[in-house]
Amino acid sequence: MEAELDLVLRLYRTMAAIRLTEERLAQSHQAGLVHGACHTYVGEEAVATGVCAHLTMRDSVFSTHRGHGHALAKGVPMAEVMAELYGRELGCSQGRGGSMHLFKPEVGLMGTSGIVGPCILQATGAGYSSKLMKTGAVGVAFFGDGASNNGAFHEGLNLAAIYKLPVLFVCENNMYATEVPMSYAAGNTDVYMRAAGYNIPGIKVDGNNVLAVYEAAGTAIKRARAGEGPTLLECKTYRTRVHAEGMKESGYRPMEEIAAWKARDPLKLLREQAMRDEICGDPEFDEVHSSVAGQVAAAHKQAVESPYPEGRDALSHVYYEVQA
Amino acid sequence: MATEIVMPKLGWTMEEGTLVEWKKQDGDRVSPGEIYMLVESDKSVNEIESFEEGILRKLPNGPNVGETVKVGTVIGYLLAPGEKAPFEKDAPSVQTSSAVAKPASAAAHEAGHQLAPVLRNGLPRISPRALRVARELGVDWKSLTGSGTSARILERDVRNAHARPAVAPQALAGPVSQPAGTAPKAPALTIAAAPAVVTPPSATRRLIAQRLQTSAQTTAAVTLTTEIDATELVKLREVLKTRTGYVVPAYTDLFAKICALSLRLHPAINASWTDGGIVARDGQDIGIAVQTDRGLLVPVLRSPATKSVATVATESAALIQQAREGTLGAGAMQGASATITNLGMFGVDGFTPIVNLPESAILGMGRIVPKVVVIDEATEKTAIRKMMVLSLTFDHRLVDGAPAAQFLATIREYAEQPYLWLTG
């Protein structure tokens, strides 16, 4: 078992990596380095961090349009994430995807997606592969409250339930699907309660408390690896930046609400708890923070220096190509 | 011609634009790729680059800088040096720039729905394939008529015309032959019937015409036809084709050899009718009719009866190439006993070749087609065999029908059973 101090600093390091990368990307978006959309994960870092801390490279993650955090937590290098948004050769999808199509199957990041819902089904499929080939690998789907109202949610959870597949469904309930409140879009805003309909465990957790997410995810993944079937984990959280960079707060959510969630910043919460529990203090966190800041700066430089792909690269891999 | 400069459409939803700045002034020269003005649409300012070369003239009553106009509004012109702008007096008409041109798809749509007339631009309609074949064969298709329900000139119409030069005055092929059943027409009549243009014939054409007319008028030409079984010849070629290192002879080569061998057995045919009397010939050289760009040429294969098939094939290939390249000497086209002419590749069966004087016989080869034939009448046994029509024209002044028929029978026998001579 990992010592508590090591775990806390490891989780903090991942969250800081996501936070500082996202802030760098927001800045790059304003500078015109990002050519298309840019959906940041600021405020939700604890979810990807707490879940992915349990995963190995053989486990697969299927993510959403807000997927930079999942990619980084799953082990995609920062420079490859940034370079992808900058449209460069170094990008983890070699410039084919941008913000919403990050692929790094080598580390088990099986794709972020521009369509809401399919990741739930694909994670179920990863669970089926695991069951058929008896690999012990787990499929993880990250999705928002918006996806929980989509048919894929029902179909995926039901299939995983009846076949008892090793899958973890992580709902990041940040209360808004773009700008549509969950309270408007769902008859019951507690997504975890829907698990009962499939006869699988449904767990609600504070998505801004990384240790709470870590613990809940650990239980669910242990269950999955033991062949006991899927779990629905609902993480209540909040994105503190706009839906997509370049948009404005148009008044769909109260400023007080944003301020209240900013005060519950997951990085800050972890620091406070560690100090309360006398595990470590600001100097340790600050040291991690500045080391990550250095990595982010270096990764940005590497991404910007990477060349653009050649135009002819747009035509390959439509179909399977025999590898040379 | 003056080219309009209009307020460009820079996006699907753009309806109007603001002239932000002229980067070139009235009277400046503008080259392709140069930025000549800035236009604001929606939220962005766009540099407008010229696709053409010309001298910029702004419309005197056009928009001022900062003014917004509808997409497509004329705001100036690009002129050739010395040309007057349309707003000046005596200026010529305006070429509309591509930005406001009528969509090409609309024009194509209208054209596609026109009911197709037989004539188009005063010319008959022709299929792409027929047009290609007409170009390959040098057939003047403009005077032809389509034979199908579409009234479009078809490949077969061109090929028929090619095999029948009297109908198509500029057609080059087959001057030694007339399709069976078609009476020869005098050249004068044809020219009179031609629709519009009278073209003077080339020197070669004139020579061919003169020689054929002489032959047609002086010989007592009779044509015998017979259908033979060419299966063994076909097999022979098929087998050779599958082996490497073997020369595959053309059918013409095989018949040149067969014809020469047959002449040995029928010396009466191997002679010429002259005013002084019948002149017998010693050897058996065979002419082969070759279609070239300049007209029909007949190079002569020397003594094919005494040479291997491979040698005959090699020599004939060289002769045909020289004929087509125009490097054939006059001597190479003289001294034959008889000539072979092949129209089989054009789908012709029987025809009436014209004797190439001073020879006394010409053998016409038809196409080879699979047919069901009776093998044994008693047992009602049939088989699919590769059949071919041979047309032998001979000079009746020299020999009678029976010996000529016997000569053709020998040719038939050798063609049907090539072992008789291949082993000899």
Place this chain on the structure above:
Amino acid sequence: MKELTYTAAAREALTEEMARDATIFVMGEGIGKRGGNFNTTAGLFDLYGGVRLCDTPITERGFIGLAVGAAMTGTRPVIDFMFVDFILDGMGEIMNQMAKMQYMSSGRLTMPVVLRGCIGIGGASATHHSGNYYAMFANVPGLRVVVPTTPADAKGLFKTALRGYDPVLFLEHKSLLNTKGPVPEEDVAIPFGVARIAREGHSVTVVALTVMVNRVLQVADTLEKEGISVEVIDPRTVSPLDTDTICASIKKTGRALVVDEAFAPCGIGAEIAARVMETAFDELDAPVRRLNGAFVPTPYSPPLESVIVPSNDAIATAIRDLVRE
């Protein structure tokens, strides 16, 4: 050679490949113990068990999406749709996910999924069990679309689908399922993109798809007696589409007709006609003609149903007209 029905030939390919490759599994409604509505998996449950013969709820989008995830993680799903009409509920998963996955991952992920089921008009199946969707799928980069006509082709092409790495639509016309034909004893995998010359001829080229191949062959025998020699080409796969073989035939005949039960607008015939014009324009002695099923949903009552499909008479007339043109 042995004589097998179309379905038995395809089932033989599946049985053999499942024995060869443990990553292959089948999903669909009633494909487990029941053996498939059309006996596509009869006997396989006993051989390979319930994980590899996975019966599903009626949740097409769900199991198509599941198949995508499974293929991304190293297994080879075969989805048996029974009727391909049911696939439409999962089109987003096919077009946005399955078809694009290899491209978006720059070839680091493969997508070996076979989507099979029956297509076609016949048997008063009415409009939700009669669609021909191959032209629609052929319009999607990343998908392979296979439309076999003979039992031998069904087996050989199914093998290629099960050994490849691309998503394949394997579409079986319902009127062909019980037709019999010779199937080689040997292990033959037929490559995609190679048309079959079903009959040689020299007067006119007729390209026919799926069940129409058999109709055209019948008509060709009649026309032979009239002196019209019909060359019949079965493309076998419409993506990739082998237009080289079609153009080579047109070089011989100068004329081409496409006979297809599916709709004409934006269909395979339109694609063939366009490609012929691009590469063999100078070989055409007449315009490329099309004979298609009517552009309507499929009606139920037999006299209504039969009138929307090209009949033998209509095919014969179209060929005669084209040859005379």
